Amino acid sequence: MKLTIIGSGYVGLTTGACFAEVGHHVVCVDNDERKIKSLLEGKIPIYEPGLETIVRKNVVSKRLQFTTNTEEGVDHGEVIFIAVPTPPQADGSVDLSFIEKVAREIAVCLGSYRVIVDKSTVPVKTGERVAQTIRRYAKPGVEFDVVSNPEFLREGSAVEDLMSPDRIVIGGNSDRALAVMQKVYEPFVAPVLVTDINSAELIKHAANSFLALKISYVNALSELCEVSGADVEKVAEGIGMDKRIGRSFLNAGLGYGGSCFPKDIAAFIAIADQLGTPFDLLKEVQKINARQLNRFLDSVREALWVLKDKKIAVWGLSFKPNTDDVRSSVAINLVETLVKEGAEVTAYDPKAMDKFRELPIASKVTLTDNPIEAARDAEALIVATEWPEFATVDLQELRDAMRTPLIFDGRNLLDPTAAASYGFQYRGIGRGTLAAE
Structure with missing residues (x-):
């Protein structure tokens, strides 16, 4: 045709x-x-x-x-x-x-x-x-x-x-x-x-909003897990084994971002308000998503006390792996906050650095050719995007490169036990802190 x-x-x-x-x-x-x-x-x-x-x-x-x-x-x-x-x-x-x-x-x-x-x-x-x-x-x-x-x-x-x-x-x-x-x-x-046309149009907003709801749900659970000593990864696995629920989109992390979820949820809320049927549940989804990054940054501040003049490495700039899209990326929001508080930020992303260079914040961030160089002499490492190559990094080489062996895993990508065995203090989402052996 x-x-x-x-x-x-x-x-x-x-x-x-x-x-x-x-x-x-x-x-x-x-x-x-x-x-x-x-x-x-x-x-x-x-x-x-x-x-x-x-x-x-x-x-x-x-x-x-x-x-x-x-x-x-x-x-x-x-x-x-x-x-x-x-x-x-x-x-x-x-x-x-x-x-x-x-x-x-x-x-x-x-x-x-x-x-x-x-x-x-x-x-x-x-x-x-x-x-x-x-x-x-x-x-x-x-x-x-x-x-x-x-x-x-x-x-x-x-x-x-x-x-x-x-x-x-x-x-x-x-x-x-x-x-x-x-x-x-x-x-x-x-x-x-x-x-009919109206139903088809609603399906897209309803689908994306439901997926975002699942993400915010597991992120709310992650907070409960941290204070109770539970492991959100195991909790999510147990929930996901129920075929009525499924494991997809039950991954605790820094929250959702990108060009679709934030925009579509805000739009669906506005649509519901305009039609006279407020969708308060989705408003709570937005609040949980915003709180998740703030909670994570609080844990970084707690460990480093003052962020000013601290060298912090950030792995990942795209809003998710396998794309160079940095629009509404939580990783970018994180970098902007670190820079605003005076941190010296070095960063690496396998595909998104060219797009990142187009952003105003890029002039205040040092980009490197590989993840190890980003972490060299850093006092903390933040995993902000779950690129597969980060999961297979040589932990001994990473430990040798860093000034302070402190990892904040915003995507629960790394193995906490393995990190601890190489001398790192590891902090994930909803998993508590695992100290070096």
Whole structure:
């Protein structure tokens, strides 16, 4: 099929590349000329495992093309996916100006029937607004349908999530449009849930909010574990063995971050407030998440007494492993607090340091080529992102490099017993302190 993706950011580019990979002919549109120029040259603006390979492969096969021309994209696509940003506003609600602008641009270009798909994460009833906007600006008599098809991508495994999805949600009120969407997803083997548009839009916010709730739940448990002498890892394992609950997203740590969870939860709270049904449970999820980082920093302050002039190493800057995304990263918030309190911060991340260098705080942080160099002469080490390579570091080499053998493991990544055996004082989340042998 001929498909168009408007918006070539994280969701749009990955979606377009995967659609091309299964045989569709895809045109990705973006108004950022530098981004399109870079993509045409084979340069990928984000790190995502497997993405660069399939982009280059499908550009060569001419199943994947890039343009800045919206009219070209609308002419090409039988189905037009809207995958533009939906940033948060000061009150937590969603800024839909990019969605509205694209809807107008599509409308004036429509010449014959198209299916317009909201791929971006949007508040419930956005599809209705998109349809109204297109009707207002399109030529009289032009036929179209609007569909909601939320994405469920996890940064770091987005290609896998798209190629082997656990479910495909299609929300529409037209049999004609639903038939077209079924054809789009015919190459994918996954359960397909067909709903009305409003239900599909709610599913995405509800899913992300529930996952964030699980994270905040286990983080609240971690506080109980610390004061009672229990091990949150064992508690989470015991809970997760119940098949009704599951082990995923029950990992105590510094809290959730990234470009989705904080934004989507704030948006869902705002949506509920606007509809007159306050979602107080999610407000508590936000409070627990904010408290978790503060509690962790308090433990660092307690051990070091004064942070000013202390050399502190931070491992990890991205909000999660297998991505270079530093947006709303808890690790960045941590670094900013350490610097504000006068600490000398050295840091290392396998993929995110280039993105980190674009941030204002970067000029006050020393970046190194490897984790051991980041920890050299440090008086404390903080594990802020659970990159796998940190778990396999040579603990003897790390001990020899550090001035003070003090580890604060914000992701419970390292083995506490092993760390203690090499002379470290180890402090995890919900695990208490394990002193050196």
